[in-house]
Amino acid sequence: MGFRVLIADPLSQEGITPLLETEEIQLDIGTEWTNTELFERISEYDALIIRSQTQVTRALIAKATHLKIIGRAGVGVDNIDLDAATEQGIIVVNAPNGNTNSAAEHTMAMMMALSRKIPQAYLSLKNKQWDRKKYIGKELKNKTLGIIGFGRIGAEVAYRAKGQRMRIIAYDPFLTEEQASKLGIKKGSLENVYAQADFITIHTPLLKETRYLLNQQAFEAMKDGVYIINCARGGIIDEAALYDAIQNKKVAGAALDVFEEEPFYEHRLLELPEIIATPHLGASTVEAQESVAIDVSEDIIRFMRGEAVHNPVNLPSIPREALTEIKPYFLLAEKLGQFLIHLANEPIQEINLYYSGDVAKTKIGPITRNAVKGLLARHLGDHVNDVNALYLAEKRGLTIHENMTSSTQGFTNLMRVEIVTKSEKKSVAGTLLNGLGPRIVKVDPYSVDVTPKGHLLVIHHQDQPGVIGKMGSLLATKEINIATMQVDRADVGGNAIMVMTVDRHIEKIELEALEQLEEIHKAISIDL
Numbered sequence: 126m127g128f129r130v131l132i133a134d135p136l137s138q139e140g141i142t143p144l145l146e147t148e149e150i151q152l153d154i155g156t157e158w159t160n161t162e163l164f165e166r167i168s169e170y171d172a173l174i175i176r177s178q179t180q181v182t183r184a185l186i187a188k189a190t191h192l193k194i195i196g197r198a199g200v201g202v203d204n205i206d207l208d209a210a211t212e213q214g215i216i217v218v219n220a221p222n223g224n225t226n227s228a229a230e231h232t233m234a235m236m237m238a239l240s241r242k243i244p245q246a247y248l249s250l251k252n253k254q255w256d257r258k259k260y261i262g263k264e265l266k267n268k269t270l271g272i273i274g275f276g277r278i279g280a281e282v283a284y285r286a287k288g289q290r291m292r293i294i295a296y297d298p299f300l301t302e303e304q305a306s307k308l309g310i311k312k313g314s315l316e317n318v319y320a321q322a323d324f325i326t327i328h329t330p331l332l333k334e335t336r337y338l339l340n341q342q343a344f345e346a347m348k349d350g351v352y353i354i355n356c357a358r359g360g361i362i363d364e365a366a367l368y369d370a371i372q373n374k375k376v377a378g379a380a381l382d383v384f385e386e387e388p389f390y391e392h393r394l395l396e397l398p399e400i401i402a403t404p405h406l407g408a409s410t411v412e413a414q415e416s417v418a419i420d421v422s423e424d425i426i427r428f429m430r431g432e433a434v435h436n437p438v439n440l441p442s443i444p445r446e447a448l449t450e451i452k453p454y455f456l457l458a459e460k461l462g463q464f465l466i467h468l469a470n471e472p473i474q475e476i477n478l479y480y481s482g483d484v485a486k487t488k489i490g491p492i493t494r495n496a497v498k499g500l501l502a503r504h505l506g507d508h509v510n511d512v513n514a515l516y517l518a519e520k521r522g523l524t525i526h527e528n529m530t531s532s533t534q535g536f537t538n539l540m541r542v543e544i545v546t547k548s549e550k551k552s553v554a555g556t557l558l559n560g561l562g563p564r565i566v567k568v569d570p571y572s573v574d575v576t577p578k579g580h581l582l583v584i585h586h587q588d589q590p591g592v593i594g595k596m597g598s599l600l601a602t603k604e605i606n607i608a609t610m611q612v613d614r615a616d617v618g619g620n621a622i623m624v625m626t627v628d629r630h631i632e633k634i635e636l637e638a639l640e641q642l643e644e645i646h647k648a649i650s651i652d653l
């Protein structure tokens with residue numbers, strides 16, 4: 126059947142070449158589909174690619190029973206219910222860099238068209254008017270540009286505006302004084318921006334904190350005759366407040382590429398001659414569209430092939446060099462989790478992770494995620510993955526603690542996973558042996574050396590002569606061949622453990638037969 130990909134919004138044909146050239150991918154174009162069709166057919170797809178039009182709501186995600194990845198060919202993901210995607214284990218990727226330049230250029234074009242009233246003058250000419258007095262503009266030179274949101278696009282706008290000899294004051298919670306002075310701009314608070322700027326351009330995402338950031342109060346705090354440019358997202362400006370601010374001459378004009386509701390065919394703001402507008406064209410250039418479509422297509426192919434994606438939105442992004450270093454620990458962590466959950470006799474309440482040696486020097490978050498995934502997979506199966514492991518653990522009331530310790534116990538790297546239940550703690554520790562892969566080296570207090578792979582049999586028994594022989598004979602009667610065996614004990618004659626690798630899965634009834642032996646406390650079968 127292949128990996129089924131649905132493109133729901135118009136993408137650059139050249140940009141989807143990587144998908145077209147990948148044999149395993151079966152590509153459908155649903156740009157002409159109605160919403161009803163999309164709802165009816167979404168369950169057929171492994172991947173969905175969109176731009177800003179398609180609303181990926183919780184309801185749509187609930188229907189998307191086979192969906193594994195959503196690719197946003199662009200930056201803003203406010204049209205995707207990220208929580209719903211994460212809960213369903215769907216990874217969301219975007220293409221954050223491909224349209225930066227186009228959006229910055231569009232912002233500059235809008236600012237210049239606004240200050241020189243170009244669209245208004247053009248319309249007037251089209252209407253057979255030759256009116257020169259009406260369209261007197263304002264220069265940008267020596268004016269102050271306030272930039273709210275100094276990320277990729279905000280910074281690109283700053284470079285260009287400096288070329289226009291504007292003074293720049295920027296507000297962004299992450300902008301430091303040092304960065305600002307290096308760039309030759311001023312860092313200010315929102316209030317500073319409002320008080321000083323002649324032009325204000327917005328470049329933040331639409332978030333809870335930025336919704337209606339530019340509201341009546343904000344307009345009141347601005348200079349009289351300020352110009353506003355929004356090529357970021359509708360909803361960051363309160364459109365009703367902007368309308369009033371223009372009517373009462375506080376705001377001299379606004380250039381809008383984005384709106385609270387899109388698309389629309391009539392808009393109250395467009396009745397005002399001080400407003401110029403484009404229908405969300407910031408990223409609409411040949412270059413940007415090709416670039417974002419390539420980026421998102423390549424991430425979908427990477428995902429399909431089990432490789433790390435480059436632009437995850439609902440997973441922490443890991444730099445490539447760091448990923449090479451930590452990836453081998455993912456398997457170790459997952460196997461430790463899968464093994465350990467079989468030792469739990471009661472529901473788990475807490476998961477503790479202890480990292481030491483080389484592994485403690487890496488980015489442990491994604492390693493923890495894999496351990497939790499392994500722990501939950503026994504009861505949640507395929508439903509749990511890297512994307513939703515922590516969410517699902519949290520939903521089940523599990524607390525997770527990560528700890529760094531110095532106790533390497535002679536290994537160059539060691540990670541221990543511990544689960545806490547109402548009445549006991551169980552733990553398993555493992556290491557990554559150079560060139561040999563993951564090894565389990567401790568089960569509770571017992572030292573072992575087990576490759577976490579295949580069919581394992583864990584026996585808790587009394588340390589006494591003959592028990593290993595009895596075990597071996599019983600397994601032989603069931604035609605269960607032992608491939609490897611590890612034994613350790615707490616004290617002579619005390620509690621002991623055997624961890625065996627056997628050649629086939631051991632049935633419950635066979636475990637019960639083993640537990641009939643007097644010296645055997647518990648027999649556990651684990652398939653890894």
Ligand SMILES: NC(=O)c1ccc[n+]([C@@H]2O[C@H](COP(=O)([O-])OP(=O)(O)OC[C@H]3O[C@@H](n4cnc5c(N)ncnc54)[C@H](O)[C@@H]3O)[C@@H](O)[C@H]2O)c1
Binds near residue numbers: 408
């Ligand atoms: N019109 C278009 O077609 C178009 C094209 C591309 C991007 N966009 C939009 O432009 C915006 C910026 O994109 P980007 O690629 O530069 O994103 P970015 O993530 O690189 O930058 C966003 C910046 O906003 C800052 N920020 C967040 N909350 C803030 C707040 N409350 N106050 C001030 N700053 C805040 C962040 O710290 C970050 O530096 C996004 O909304 C994106 O969707 C629109």
Ligand SMILES: O=C(O)[C@H](O)COP(=O)(O)O
Binds near residue numbers: 198405
């Ligand atoms: O966030 C973005 O990348 C822009 O708003 C572009 O949106 P579009 O892909 O719908 O043009």
